[in-house]
Amino acid sequence: MSDQEAPLRNGVEHKIFEVLPFVDDDYGGVIVEMKTPMDTKNFVAALRDSFEQWRLQGKKGVWLNLPLSHVNLVEPAVKEGFRYHHAEPTYLMLVYWIPEAESTIPLNASHRVRVGAVVLNHNKEEKYGSLCGSGIWKIPTGVVDEGEEIFAAAIREVKEETGIDTEFLEILAFCQTHESFFAKSDLFFVCLLRPTSFDIQKQDLEIEAAQWMRFEDSASQPITHKNDLFKDIHHICSMKMEKSYSGFSKKPITTFFDDKLGYLYLNKQEDMEQPIS
Amino acid sequence: MSDQEAPLRNGVEHKIFEVLPFVDDDYGGVIVEMKTPMDTKNFVAALRDSFEQWRLQGKKGVWLNLPLSHVNLVEPAVKEGFRYHHAEPTYLMLVYWIPEAESTIPLNASHRVRVGAVVLNHNKEEKYGSLCGSGIWKIPTGVVDEGEEIFAAAIREVKEETGIDTEFLEILAFCQTHESFFAKSDLFFVCLLRPTSFDIQKQDLEIEAAQWMRFEDSASQPITHKNDLFKDIHHICSMKMEKSYSGFSKKPITTFFDDKLGYLYLNKQEDMEQPIS
Numbered sequence: 001m002s003d004q005e006a007p008l009r010n011g012v013e014h015k016i017f018e019v020l021p022f023v024d025d026d027y028g029g030v031i032v033e034m035k036t037p038m039d040t041k042n043f044v045a046a047l048r049d050s051f052e053q054w055r056l057q058g059k060k061g062v063w064l065n066l067p068l069s070h071v072n073l074v075e076p077a078v079k080e081g082f083r084y085h086h087a088e089p090t091y092l093m094l095v096y097w098i099p100e101a102e103s104t105i106p107l108n109a110s111h112r113v114r115v116g117a118v119v120l121n122h123n124k125e126e127k128y129g130s131l132c133g134s135g136i137w138k139i140p141t142g143v144v145d146e147g148e149e150i151f152a153a154a155i156r157e158v159k160e161e162t163g164i165d166t167e168f169l170e171i172l173a174f175c176q177t178h179e180s181f182f183a184k185s186d187l188f189f190v191c192l193l194r195p196t197s198f199d200i201q202k203q204d205l206e207i208e209a210a211q212w213m214r215f216e217d218s219a220s221q222p223i224t225h226k227n228d229l230f231k232d233i234h235h236i237c238s239m240k241m242e243k244s245y246s247g248f249s250k251k252p253i254t255t256f257f258d259d260k261l262g263y264l265y266l267n268k269q270e271d272m273e274q275p276i277s
Numbered sequence: 278m279s280d281q282e283a284p285l286r287n288g289v290e291h292k293i294f295e296v297l298p299f300v301d302d303d304y305g306g307v308i309v310e311m312k313t314p315m316d317t318k319n320f321v322a323a324l325r326d327s328f329e330q331w332r333l334q335g336k337k338g339v340w341l342n343l344p345l346s347h348v349n350l351v352e353p354a355v356k357e358g359f360r361y362h363h364a365e366p367t368y369l370m371l372v373y374w375i376p377e378a379e380s381t382i383p384l385n386a387s388h389r390v391r392v393g394a395v396v397l398n399h400n401k402e403e404k405y406g407s408l409c410g411s412g413i414w415k416i417p418t419g420v421v422d423e424g425e426e427i428f429a430a431a432i433r434e435v436k437e438e439t440g441i442d443t444e445f446l447e448i449l450a451f452c453q454t455h456e457s458f459f460a461k462s463d464l465f466f467v468c469l470l471r472p473t474s475f476d477i478q479k480q481d482l483e484i485e486a487a488q489w490m491r492f493e494d495s496a497s498q499p500i501t502h503k504n505d506l507f508k509d510i511h512h513i514c515s516m517k518m519e520k521s522y523s524g525f526s527k528k529p530i531t532t533f534f535d536d537k538l539g540y541l542y543l544n545k546q547e548d549m550e551q552p553i554s
Contacts, residue, residue, distance in 0.1 A: 082326055
């Protein structure tokens, strides 16, 4: 932040600060991304000058992205009226709504997304299980990262926990629960996969052991009977093996506004294959 | 924060600060919730004394919840080694991982969840639509709040946009896209609902108009043909009206660890009704 020349305004010497570095967003607002270090005094002066411009330009939301290295600017930003919006390990995003009209600032992400992977080997009539503490064999599970496809997360988790390569078939069911993680909610997608390799190589340190397991043995563990979700998953799997259950398959689509790739999960039943896929 | 008496330690006068107010979490860590204001000097001293105790006790993750009113403590906390974890408008959550072993601190929420509600009136063979800017009739849509059931959000959005009361039937399909909101991903659930009232009373200010609409008229809007997702939703709806499509219905379940209520969404096909519900 280099100050410019200091002209007289209303007869008083007045420093003009550069406005903060910003780009326009798609909703009539601006995104400020601080790159170089700045002391709090210069920051507040530049922020106020920037707001003068943004108000004249009719800007709405002002997003302020402060990397961890700019933590000295958090307190002055809040004192200037910014509120927290979201944070990741390396940055804090604050926001300020300029108009008098009600804010249309979107809410923060609300859900964590997890997958559980059932790998069914039709030839052997067996089911994959992994041992995870206290003698319970459970299906591979894990968190879907932001930006990651649900089906890709299921394939990755199976690979990480067992070394097995798989192909995604269907989402059999999913479960929504709440306050799983502070106030955040949780979506757990149960995926069905087909193995394309069979040799187990345990890789993940969290996993005690990994093995192929007969479906009946997995279903007869005491925990399966005690737990609603386990019981339902096993019931769905046994119907699936009898070909009397349809989950949701994936279909690539492009998103409406920006032509980005996404996936639609839907019931591609027999009579639907032709018209829809 | 009141200091206690100042005894001699190693012959030097040494103030003992109270440890910060904390509760144990379920994973061998602690959660510090700051309630009363504190200056940065006392905070850093109390934090260091607290860490001495927590290290002796073998604590793992230290969560530090700083309300907006405690913004003065953000910079000292980061300088003591804390990293951002997540933030909501009124607080910032920071975290510090004590052990040398790899951190098992869970990732932040990664997905925003939205619903779109198709309200089908079988008697009239009509479909509900709402006009939202630029002459496009679209189904009611909205964001699922954290802690809110997907099916409840669909019912709420229809009520807010149109005044119509509905009953949830099925999730017809869902769509996952990415970078919908900074780096966060997006899950969009298409829900099918049955109306239990019929008089439209537009309530939401964002909505320009609301009306019942013939299904064919809704499907024949130019936008439906241009957009993958709209086209698929209409195709699924027309199959649904011919009773040749099964989505996922809801079933209440209790979660494994804490007996909290959740919902499983699964294909409750005819032959499944008896054994599973």
